Amino acid sequence: MHLRVDHVSKSFGHGRQAQLVLDDISFEIKGGDFLALVGSSGSGKSTVMRLIAGLERPTAGSIRLDGQPVRGPGSDRGMVFQKYSLYPWMTAAGNVAFGMELQGLSRSEIRERTAYFLDVVGLADAARCLPRELSGGMQQRIAIARALAAQPKVLLLDEPFGALDLQIRESMQEFLHRLWRQTGLTALLITHDLEEALLLAQTVHIMAPRPGRIVRSVSVALERSTLAQLRVSPDFLALREDLATCLRSLDGALL
Amino acid sequence: MASSRLSSWRRGVLHPWFLGVLGVAIVLMLWAAISATALVDPLFLPSPGAVLAAGQSQAAQGLLWNDLVASVGRVFGGFALSAVVALPLGITMGTNPVICRLLEPLMALIRYMPAPAFIPLLIIYFGLGELPKILLIFIGTLFFNTLMIMDAVKFVPRELIETALTLGGRQAQVLRRVITPCIAPQVIDAYRINMASAWNLVIVAELVAASEGLGKRISLAQRFLRTDEIFLGLIVIGLIGLLIDLGFRLLMRRACSWAN
Numbered sequence: 001m002h003l004r005v006d007h008v009s010k011s012f013g014h015g016r017q018a019q020l021v022l023d024d025i026s027f028e029i030k031g032g033d034f035l036a037l038v039g040s041s042g043s044g045k046s047t048v049m050r051l052i053a054g055l056e057r058p059t060a061g062s063i064r065l066d067g068q069p070v071r072g073p074g075s076d077r078g079m080v081f082q083k084y085s086l087y088p089w090m091t092a093a094g095n096v097a098f099g100m101e102l103q104g105l106s107r108s109e110i111r112e113r114t115a116y117f118l119d120v121v122g123l124a125d126a127a128r129c130l131p132r133e134l135s136g137g138m139q140q141r142i143a144i145a146r147a148l149a150a151q152p153k154v155l156l157l158d159e160p161f162g163a164l165d166l167q168i169r170e171s172m173q174e175f176l177h178r179l180w181r182q183t184g185l186t187a188l189l190i191t192h193d194l195e196e197a198l199l200l201a202q203t204v205h206i207m208a209p210r211p212g213r214i215v216r217s218v219s220v221a222l223e224r225s226t227l228a229q230l231r232v233s234p235d236f237l238a239l240r241e242d243l244a245t246c247l248r249s250l251d252g253a254l255l
Numbered sequence: 256m257a258s259s260r261l262s263s264w265r266r267g268v269l270h271p272w273f274l275g276v277l278g279v280a281i282v283l284m285l286w287a288a289i290s291a292t293a294l295v296d297p298l299f300l301p302s303p304g305a306v307l308a309a310g311q312s313q314a315a316q317g318l319l320w321n322d323l324v325a326s327v328g329r330v331f332g333g334f335a336l337s338a339v340v341a342l343p344l345g346i347t348m349g350t351n352p353v354i355c356r357l358l359e360p361l362m363a364l365i366r367y368m369p370a371p372a373f374i375p376l377l378i379i380y381f382g383l384g385e386l387p388k389i390l391l392i393f394i395g396t397l398f399f400n401t402l403m404i405m406d407a408v409k410f411v412p413r414e415l416i417e418t419a420l421t422l423g424g425r426q427a428q429v430l431r432r433v434i435t436p437c438i439a440p441q442v443i444d445a446y447r448i449n450m451a452s453a454w455n456l457v458i459v460a461e462l463v464a465a466s467e468g469l470g471k472r473i474s475l476a477q478r479f480l481r482t483d484e485i486f487l488g489l490i491v492i493g494l495i496g497l498l499i500d501l502g503f504r505l506l507m508r509r510a511c512s513w514a515n
Binding site (some may be wrong): 054055072073074077078079081083087088098099101102103146147156 | 412414420421422423424428432437439
């Protein structure tokens with residue numbers, strides 16, 4: 001798996017009203033990578049994700065997945081949205097099975113894989129619940145299971161925990177980290193939460209707003225045996241403070 | 256003891272049906288009381304007993320049943336036609352901006368033409384039979400049904416559609432598996448609301464030209480100053496409307512339990 005974002009720019013609108021949202025973004029993700037894009041609102045980080053998902057087209061530059069240019073949305077790039085995008089009329093199991101049904105897998109295969117992925121996210125007991133009967137954190141776990149069950153090459157996470165309470169967010173970060181280690185999935189995380197990015201990602205790109213661009217990239221080589229310890233380790237805190245200063249200076253330049 | 260009795264009394268009062276039934280009962284009692292005191296000429300305000308008697312007499316003659324079948328048949332015929340056309344049309348307008356821009360101004364214009372004003376034209380075109388009445392109901396409800404369905408489609412959350420696309424869904428699958436179930440509650444509700452206009456229209460059509468039907472019966476009753484039969488007609492129309500409304504609500508509860 002190799003995803004390459006190559007000198008991508010994106011403008012919205014035409015002519016004089018055209019607004020440059022992304023300016024010359026380049027990065028790449030290899031199989032098994034966990035990469036994060038961090039920036040304040042207006043930095044265009046969600047637009048980067050929508051471009052990779054194929055929900056928008058770049059104005060300039062190219063996005064290639066295993067050498068093939070991205071031309072539209074497809075099941076090789078799974079997506080988890082910030083707002084709970086579960087189908088309210090389907091059960092949890094129905095939601096997880098949905099992508100496989102769209103792809104026309106056999107019934108027995110769907111049943112087997114649905115059970116497996118419900119188990120992976122720890123919600124086998126909730127299989128028959130409707131989304132409204134589940135908590136926000138559970139709903140996001142189902143959304144992640146649904147995306148994974150469609151067997152994407154890369155999982156795109158757009159502020160997946162942004163709408164959750166702090167406590168639940170921490171346990172979800174723990175969950176995502178374990179999932180990544182166990183399954184070896186490839187993930188791109190969009191977040192405005194610097195700590196979240198540093199906890200989970202091996203590579204973090206900092207984005208500046210107006211127009212959105214990558215201003216700093218760091219690889220996070222920290223010992224991640226437990227996230228709880230990592231959160232308070234001196235190396236982690238030093239790195240976080242360094243990058244937080246960088247982010248603040250970007251916001252300060254705007255004021 | 257006293258407090259538990261009080262709370263059970265309060266529960267009874269707060270039961271959703273209780274106050275509604277009470278409201279109807281109060282009006283019925285007022286009606287009976289006023290007609291009993293003979294303050295108002297019975298020609299203007301027939302007593303509940305007289306209306307009931309008129310109902311029994313019409314039922315015995317078989318008129319009531321015939322009128323019911325005629326009116327209900329027209330409503331269902333015209334409305335079914337409208338519902339069947341409005342669903343694909345509304346979905347197409349909601350998903351395709353070009354067709355929406357093409358048709359929306361036209362529909363907004365026709366929607367403001369009062370449907371009863373089409374009656375003379377429909378009579379000239381199709382005579383006095385069933386067709387013009389069914390078409391009147393069709394014209395009078397089609398545009399409301401279509402525009403309400405179009406709005407429901409436009410309000411389908413973008414994430415639900417985009418999720419299906421990133422799961423490998425094609426356009427046709429998105430339409431069938433995401434948009435259709437998502438708008439089902441609003442479609443049922445649109446039908447429930449616009450059914451009321453269908454009832455208005457059938458009565459108007461029958462007042463103008465018909466040989467049977469609840470509206471026709473009312474207009475005949477007027478000719479013979481039979482206010483008891485007019486009251487009867489109005490009450491029957493109201494009750495059937497209420498029944499249809501409840502039917503749609505039941506359908507909603509059964510088919511779209513996830514939306515409650």
